[in-house]
Amino acid sequence: MTTMHHPRSTLHALTPMGLDTPGVESLSSYVCRLAHSHGMTSQKLVDWVLAHFEHTVCEKYGWHQRNLSSMSAESEQWAAWLSELTGVPALDRLTLAPYRHLLGTPGLAPRSDRWCSCCFAEDKQRGEVPYLRLAWDIAPVEACLRHKVYLTSVCPHCQRSNVRNRAAIVVPGYCTACGGFLGDGVTESAIPESLWMARQVGKMLAHRPQVGTEGVVPLLETVIACMAEGKIATFASRYGFSKSGVWHWLRKGGLPGIKAWLTIALHGGIGLDQLFAGEVENWEMPHQPLQLSIALPESPRAGIQSRELDWEGIRASLREMLALPTPISINEAGERVGVGRKHLYLRANAEARAVADRHRRHRAATKQQRDDQLRAKIEALLDERLAAGYEGISARDIWAQLDAEAQSVCGIFNHISAVLSSRYC
Ligand SMILES: [Zn+2]
Ligand SMILES: [Zn+2]
Structure with a gap:
């Protein structure tokens, strides 16, 4: 049995709802619940993630316009980022991205946001947090298989549509316009054809x-x-x-x-x-x-060839990389196993995070070592100068006497002043 090092996650390791079932949660819903668990708005969380990965944030771009649960490469990127930050693998299963090479886009996205009132009501009755199902974001799904009723797209309280999650602050299950509970609506029984479609799509979503x-x-x-x-x-x-x-x-x-x-x-x-x-x-x-x-x-x-990768083998290779004398970066690890960083975080999360964390610690230690050597050089210069009978030396004079490599170190003057102040204060 291999013991894995599990670095602490940056964001809460929130468990997705309904994974591997027809009722799997959508990534938009996951973002709302994750934001809520951090006491942030969904907009703020999304902006924070973008800043974390050094992407520019456009102020006017609402987070819900990103359509995080879709089949796009962007959805897949978001799933990978969130897997990286939460340590929860396979978040791409909360999007349609795994079907991108199989499904054409036309006819996939519904015209407006839908939900099953009974699902929300049931979530609430069970004392659970209502969540949005990925199946609701697939146009041919017009009914809920579990409750055998049609989906709804209009708030039962204010009669407005697109009020499910198009706002900066979203509490899944509540209208973004009036705050009313979306599970209060009157439902209509669905016909067998609609239920058949819902069953097919549900089965599709339950398996990669x-x-x-x-x-x-x-x-x-x-x-x-x-x-x-x-x-x-x-x-x-x-x-x-x-x-x-x-x-x-x-x-x-x-x-x-x-x-x-x-x-x-x-x-x-x-x-x-x-x-x-x-x-x-x-x-x-x-x-x-x-x-x-x-x-x-x-x-x-x-x-027919399945391009399914041997993830067990990839995980084992990553575990072996943890024993390499010189820690390698996650990108380097990805190159060695022929899988991008994004997919490593989605499919081999614990191993990917362990590799990345080991590399990070190694880099931090190396940097510390370099800093120590640099300060030793500065100390030596200062000692020489004092031994020669001088009162002191300015930071600029010290800098001028360092070798080119040391001179170009980022933040070199901070290092010099730190040494000087430790001597004279
Ligand atoms: Zn339902
Ligand atoms: Zn409303």
Whole structure:
């Protein structure tokens, strides 16, 4: 058993709600709760994080305009930053970023902010803090599977929309305009089609996709092989896609939108989670025609490669790096295992933080050593001067007698005055 050094986190190590379940929390919600736990506004927390990572802050840019739960590279960056600061791994699971190489953007983002009144009411009833679900930020999800009701987008107290989290101060579950509880709304029962969509997306969110970038085209080829005997034209006309659209997916790097994937799942009788896991080996179409079962053995499953990295192996390598005689930086460690710093913090958090912390301590110790040597030089100059019968020496004179390397040290005059004042005060 390896004992890990766990450096203390800069921000509270808040546990995300509903991780690995269809009800997983969104990163926007996490930011609100994290800010609250530090007694800050969400805006202030976001500005602080940007300043911490030395990004310029635009005063007029509201934190909620960043859309932290989306599929963008920015969302992924935020997840990595927050994982780094809280020590909580896998915060990208609170965003749609892990699906970026699988999902096209059109039709993904809803037009306005939605929520399930019953979820908020239930959170509150259980004595828990209401939180926002990531599924609510996916347009085709119009219903809550748990409560079998439609989502709401209007505050039941002030009738305004977009009042869920578009403000500097947000308490999830309460209207940002009037402060009323958003769980008070009257709900309407959802139809089975809406519930089916919610179930599919929920299952998708509960699992990290296993099909990597290179696996998408082979996956689509398998889909077309199973659902249309490998014929693009048949596939397009049978399921209502444009032929050029399907061609674009296969040859031009286009990606099916969430609705297209749902169409495939519906007609193919396969879960979105299974598709994205690449679990298509034993896929059988519902009411499969007889001739298809003869053609199927040649389906191009063989081309599917999962780009899933061996995280156990990467973690082990990072632990080995902790034993290197000279500590290395997290960027250097990332280069050695072929994974960026961002992903190390997301997927191998404890190890990444231990490597970074060891390097930081090493750098601090090295700096201390350099400072000590520098001060010893200054002391020696001063002693020489006093031994030669002088009353004292000015900081500038000392500086002039130092070698070029010492002269260029940042804050050199602070070092000199520190030595001088320790002698004469
Ligand atoms: Zn609900
Ligand atoms: Zn309101």
